[in-house]
Amino acid sequence: MSRNENGAILKIEDLIKKFGNFRALDGVSLEVDKGKIIGLAGPNGSGKTTLINVVSGVYKSNDGRVIFNGEEITNIDSHKIVHKGINRTFQIPKPLLGLTVEENIRVAAVYGAKDKGKIEERIEYSLSTIGLVDLRFKKAESLTSTQQKLLDLGRALATNPKLLLVDEIAAGLTQKELKMIADMLLGLKEKGVTLMVVEHLMGFLDMITDEVVIMNAGKEIFRGSIREASNNEEVIRVFLGG
Amino acid sequence: MRKFSALIVFLFLFVVGFSGIAMSKEAPKYIKVGTLYASSGPFAKPSTAEFKGLNFWVHYVNSKGGVYVKAFHKRIPVKLVAYDDQSSTATATTLYNQLITQDHVNILVADFGSVLTSVAVPLAKVHKILLFDVTGTGSKFFTPDNPYIVLCSLPTSGRWPYTLADFIISEKINRIAIVYSSNDFDQSQAVTLHNKLKKAGVDIVYYHAVPSNTSNYSIILHNIKAKNPNAVIEFGYPNNDIAFLQNLESSGLKFNMVFTVFPGQLFKLLKANVGVKALSYGYTYPTPPLLRYNKVNLGMGIDKFEKEFEKYSGKTPNFLNIAGYNVGLIIQKTLETSKKFNQLAFRKAIAGFSGKAFTLDGLFKVNKEGAQIGEMLPVAQFVPRGQGLKMNIVYPPSMKTAKAVYPAP
């Protein structure tokens, strides 16, 4: 498959995000192809999470453009980005703790999707995808952290995303849980959802991604397969902390 | 059957009629006097003082076997029902209503000052009970369509500066500075004084309002000094006057004439807070007990009152104690002269002795709307004498005890 067979669903152009004098994103450009799973890796502080935050509208960028499905969405509000079809999960899950599992999903299903029909169906679909049907009336605060991660994912799914940004979902999971989540993400890809997965665990990325992007100091330094990455000098230097 | 129902109706009418007659004939066991006071909050100090004065009156009349009620031709003891409104108008509303609807008081006495009196005015009107207003001088309370209010103690505040204005004009003092707190009480005085002086062609070089909770006048005093006035008039609440006089003393500034309101009402409080030196050569409106009214035709004269009050409470009375007691006297006279025991008759009785009754608080005289128009407040000056102060009345000429020391040395 060539890269441009389906066209890019997301284009990031020269994105800059500053915190004071620190440039968390230093002119990063990136394309994500429709229907693929792209991995995003890099050392701590390389700007992966910041990139997700900017794309999902949580942070406003200082310069550069974000284009989704050919439409510029730079720095518009999160909820509008959600309505366009982008959603995300958090590294530290942020479910609505005081609400029940079902309410968490419901509010996203009602407010998150452009198409207002089939709300109940979408709720059931999300609940069953993340496997929390039995816990639907439990408060989110009583869930384990893994269940909270799943709920975060379920909240995103209920909004019918076309592009899903997954931020370090694998950290701290058991092997069994890893496998389950990997299958879940691959299942989403089957359904036509494009995914961008930020991850430290290369093994996990290897399981699911078509391609990886390596970032360092707010810039893309490599793009290609994981195998190629492990042979790339710059990538090795960056990861060894040179 | 028809007979039976006729009997029932007859019996019913009989009982109703009889009880009606009984009600109007039979004297109550007590005269219930209801009032509110504030034990906390911004009005607590003056409110509790007035309450104490009223309490003294109750204590005193009851020791004589009660108050004489003309409608029943006998003495009836007084029972005081009092609640604490904590200086809150919302609470006061409820409690006034409690007094009217639950306790069915015969006499309703307001709490201190305009703010806490305000909520009682419409309530009294709609329940048709006469409100004995102690010191609520708000001009909005007194309207021609409301017979259910009588202001017992002080003239409405807009009338207070009449003599002060005359004094300034007669002494030919020019260049006046007026600073006042932005509240009903002080602003109405400032406006009156300003207009009267302007009319007489007196220059007003400084005329500004400050918030009522102003507690530091250092800068204001300095700014006033920059205008070089011959007299500084400060209208405020006790807190304002205290801060003003304290700041004046520690600033080292001198003016030819300084006037403040409360030294004349709360002399001891002011003396304790600002000291003798800060009050020396200062001017004020003197009120009893600084004014000694002994020739009275209602209640005790000031000398006797001071003695009795001290026996009762262990403290020498201040003006607010006297105002509280004075309300008692007005109630007493009302009951003594009212031919019928109902609220409108009370109001009529008051109109009857208005302008004739002279108490230790001065002449009691109300207009048709119930507002006090009795004696004007004179102007007094404190002069040092030994370790303490002597008060001289400097205006009007009819009451004058000494010539004003002007300019202050």
Place this chain on the structure above:
Amino acid sequence: MYRKKGIIYGLGITLLVIVLFIFLPNIYNNTSFLFNLMLYMALAEGLNIIYGFTGYLPFGYVGFFGAGAYSAALAILFLHFPPLIAVLVGGIGAFLIGIIFIPLLKLSGAYFAIANLAASQALYYIVANPNLEKITQGPYGISLANIYNPQVSYYVMLSILAFSMVTVIFIRFSDYGLALLSIKEDRVSASLAGINVPRERSIAWGLSSFIAGLSGGVYAWYVAVFYPTTVFSLEISVFVIVFVLFGGIGTLVGPLIGSLVLYSFYNFIGISTPQYFQLSYGLLIIIFALFIPNGILSIFEKRGIHVP
């Protein structure tokens, strides 16, 4: 299903409250107490919308109340509106002030509480300023003595209470309420659930200020004579917050119970032992904060009883 049941129970409770306040004056005719009780209940429900559901503590809630009282009074004095319309003008006046204050919602936690307090104080000092005497009558206060009507205003207050309750019912048992709760939990997650956070919270803010304004308007009518301090007293804010927290936030019944219990107790000690009024009330609040921190309704919730 749960929602339908909730709405039915909620409306039932509303009906009960209405019937109760229609009949209570026959048994206990201190209508001022009953009026103030309804007033605090309505304000508590109004505050509940913005605090209980959305998580913004409006320390300066009284600002809306005062704005409502003054809007209504000025509509009567200058435009000669009939009192009923003027009460509505009170609501609208407060609502407009609410719109002006919308930028405050960008803040959170203590910042919001303090900024809102400052806003209400600023409003108070502006209304009370002698320079605006021609409009607001400044420190002289307002007199509406000629339209004073405690009977009619009593029932108007009751309908405002009912309105505030119905509003809360429909928030609590709707997706909109869920959206507000999401905003309270986490604004970022809420916006990622697709909620237009600024819009939804502004609507809640508007409703909340509208209810306070209506209450202020009818209060102005009911007391007829008042000063700026009367309707901008911080004590009103503090009372309402304490009532809501005491009852339990985010429910229909909590604020009602909080107001009923605490305000009745407040008046009870005020009438029975006035000399220890402040002390007993202060101690009561401390004890409750230490021992039932999540409100009375939390006791039921713990036992699995869900309260509408």
Place this chain on the structure above:
Amino acid sequence: MLSYALIGGIMYGLYFGLVGMGLNLIFGVMRMINLAHGDFIMLGAFLTYWLYYLFGFNPLIVIPISIVVFLVFGFLMYYVFVPKLLHSKDPEMLSFILFFGVSQVIEAIIILFFGNNQISVPSTIFAKLFNVSTFTLFGNTFPISWLVVSVACIVAFVLIYVYFFYTKLGYATRAIMANRHEALVSGIDVNKVSAIAFGVGIAAASLAGVMGFFMIGAAFPSMGTDLTTISFTIIVLGALGNPLGTVIGGLIYGVAIMLMQTYFSSWTNVLPYLLLIFVILIKPEGLLGKAVRNV
């Protein structure tokens, strides 16, 4: 007139820095709003009055006494209230109510014991002590008591600065302010350190009470509410949660008040609040606060 207002405003502002200090310290450490803050200022004033009339103590002697008394009082009060509060769902909001109750109780007790009166110590007490009644700064004459209060405030600020940045305790306190949880994990006795900070906050409030007679006139039982509100304004103007930012907040407040009194006296009260709203919307963390990152 301008220079008088500015210099006077700075001295007045130093005092208000002290007024807000305690509230901010407690907020910084506990994230709690001490609604009884103003009542502790009032208590400081009553203590000063009481010691003056009973034993003739000069307020300068009362300073160390009130610091010790209220430090201990605050320390104990922390243990009575705070640990319990922290277990609740929303300590920040619950503390609000709790301290409202505390404020009511303090006011009620003072009224029961002292009656409901305005009280003062003579405003010329320092003039008599130092035998000079005024001093001149850049051609403007001020009461000597202002100088005494300003010096006392500066000394207090320096001491708090030393406590914060040059003691182990201060280091631990700052750690807790930065992140209570991490401080706990890293082995700091969070409760003890917080209790001391709480005590320092209360003591700072009482100190403002001792000095209050010379800046804000007579003291009275219900003065607390207004002072608490003003303190809020000051600490937000400076930096909420950063005690030393309070000094800047106080200075802005003091100068603003004095300028307003000079040029638009009747609007004096409105300005600080408008200023506060303005600052809070432009820079919510306060003029000196650091930018906070979301998420």
